[in-house]
Amino acid sequence: MDVFGVGFNGAFNLQANLIIQGLRENGIKAEYVNSMKYAYSSVESLYYPFFSSILFKQRLPIRENMAIWEVGDTDRVRPDVIDYLNSYDYRYFAPQSHYSSNTAYRNIKAEKKVIPCMIPHFDAPMQHRYDLFVNAAHSGERKGLDITLMTLDRLWDEGFRFRALMKSIGKPDYRREYIDLRTGFVSYEDQMRMMAECDIFFYPVRGGGFEVPILEALAIGMTVAIPDMGSWVDIPLKKDDVYWIKTNGATYEWPYGDMIHCGNMIDVDAESAYEVAKYALENRKSVNGKPYFEHYAPARVTKMFL
Numbered sequence: 001m002d003v004f005g006v007g008f009n010g011a012f013n014l015q016a017n018l019i020i021q022g023l024r025e026n027g028i029k030a031e032y033v034n035s036m037k038y039a040y041s042s043v044e045s046l047y048y049p050f051f052s053s054i055l056f057k058q059r060l061p062i063r064e065n066m067a068i069w070e071v072g073d074t075d076r077v078r079p080d081v082i083d084y085l086n087s088y089d090y091r092y093f094a095p096q097s098h099y100s101s102n103t104a105y106r107n108i109k110a111e112k113k114v115i116p117c118m119i120p121h122f123d124a125p126m127q128h129r130y131d132l133f134v135n136a137a138h139s140g141e142r143k144g145l146d147i148t149l150m151t152l153d154r155l156w157d158e159g160f161r162f163r164a165l166m167k168s169i170g171k172p173d174y175r176r177e178y179i180d181l182r183t184g185f186v187s188y189e190d191q192m193r194m195m196a197e198c199d200i201f202f203y204p205v206r207g208g209g210f211e212v213p214i215l216e217a218l219a220i221g222m223t224v225a226i227p228d229m230g231s232w233v234d235i236p237l238k239k240d241d242v243y244w245i246k247t248n249g250a251t252y253e254w255p256y257g258d259m260i261h262c263g264n265m266i267d268v269d270a271e272s273a274y275e276v277a278k279y280a281l282e283n284r285k286s287v288n289g290k291p292y293f294e295h296y297a298p299a300r301v302t303k304m305f306l
Contacts, residue, residue, distance in 0.1 A: 012049055012071055014188055015212075018118040019048060019069075022302030046305075051260050062088035067305065069094040069115060073211070073231035074263035075103035075250065081260060082107050094305075097231035104263065115304055116234065117212045119296045122189060124196035124220050131162035131281060133198035133222070135213055136174055142254060144204035144227075144268055149174065151202070151274045155281070162281060165198050167191070196220050200280050204245055204273045205230065206265045207254055218242070219292040223285040225276045227268050237295060241287050243280050246272035 016032070023030035049071040050056055062068070068085070073096050085093065085108050092111040095101045101112050132152070136145050152164060156178055164179045167186070175181050186194065191213075195201065201217035201224045211232045217224050218241060225243040226232055229250070236242045250264035294300070 012052070015071060015117055016048055018120060018298040019302055021120075022118065022298030022300075023305070025299040026303055026306055028302075028306070056084075059084060062090045064089055065091060067091040067094060068110075070105075071096050071117065072261055073097050073100045074207075074261040075100065076263045077104045077260055078262060085110070097234045099231040099234065104261075113304060114234075116296060116301060117215060118298045118301045119212070119215055119219055119293060120188070120298065121293045122192050124192040126199070126221055127197045128199060129163075130165040130180070130198040132164040132200045132202055133195050133217070134164050134166040134174075134179070135201075135203060136166050136168040139207075139256075142205070142207040142256075142265070144206050144273075145174070147204040147268055147270055147273050148202060149176070150270065151204075151277045152176070152178065154274060155278060160278070160281060165194065167194060192216060192220060195222065199223055199284050200225065202277050202280065204268045205232065206268055207263060211235070215292060215296060218287055219289040219296075221287045221289040223280050223287070225273075225280050227266055229266050237291055241285070243276050243285075245269065245276045 020030045020032055046067045046069055048069045050068045051070060051072060054060070055062065062085075068090065070093070090110060092113050093105065093108050094113045094115040095105050096114070096116060098114050101114050105112065134148055135143060140146065153176070155162070156176075162178060164176075166174060166179050166181050168174060168181055168183050182194065195213070195217055199222060201213070201222045203214065203224070203226050205211060205227060207230075214224060214226055214232050214235050218236065223243070224236075224241070225245060227247045228244040229247040246269040248267040248269055251267040252265050254261070254263055254265060
């Protein structure tokens with residue numbers, strides 16, 4: 001494998017560059033190729049993420065030496081997507097989690113390898129300035145932001161006192177008495193420093209996608225609370241590294257116009273979310289983040305390709 005083709009958009013940029021870093025650390029000649037701008041013939045080995053690539057968008061033939069990596073997690077894709085993926089013989093298809101491998105991609109005939117997202121080592125000592133970190137970057141319903149705010153409002157009204165730091169794109173304004181709001185784009189390093197100011201990452205997320213903030217929070221050593229169903233259940237190295245919010249299955253479709261990822265929303269139990277948040281505020285975990293940096297290091301993860 002001499003050439004490594006990478007297509008990316010938005011939040012996938014860091015992961016694309018980590019793949020290149022990891023391959024180079026394993027002695028592989030890896031070059032960045034923006035697959036939406038370069039000719040199909042420029043890319044020989046792998047597309048990342050697949051559904052953003054020119055290969056998929058133009059339904060080009062998948063060559064035998066190609067490996068396909070799709071970073072977006074979901075539990076369902078359109079049948080014609082599966083038909084396209086099954087119409088060619090290629091090396092393997094690599095989803096990000098066992099959850100999506102066993103649901104959305106269960107009928108893909110190619111060999112499947114689950115290749116998780118990666119995290120570069122970054123020293124971000126805990127600062128303990130805030131009790132909670134709230135992720136409101138985008139897709140609020142899918143991220144469970146309504147449950148987060150409903151839970152925290154209830155706790156505040158019941159007399160619990162805490163400070164929360166919210167990362168938001170700025171609209172709408174979720175400002176509360178207990179929230180400090182930071183808006184705009186931040187780098188990976190600034191995101192890690194921001195999260196390290198907080199003790200707890202309370203994240204009642206409903207839908208798969210790109211939930212690398214869970215990994216970042218665990219690597220920092222934060223107390224993490226997440227639902228017990230979804231692609232993110234793969235991320236904790238030990239079950240007791242996180243607090244689990246109960247769920248009631250997957251109940252309705254994502255309310256977005258995405259014709260490729262047409263997955264389901266997970267029904268996060270609101271009462272369980274409240275109980276877990278309250279317990280986490282009173283019982284903060286001390287998670288060793290070092291194993292997360294080691295397990296999800298670019299060199300280790302990309303070695304799975306080789």
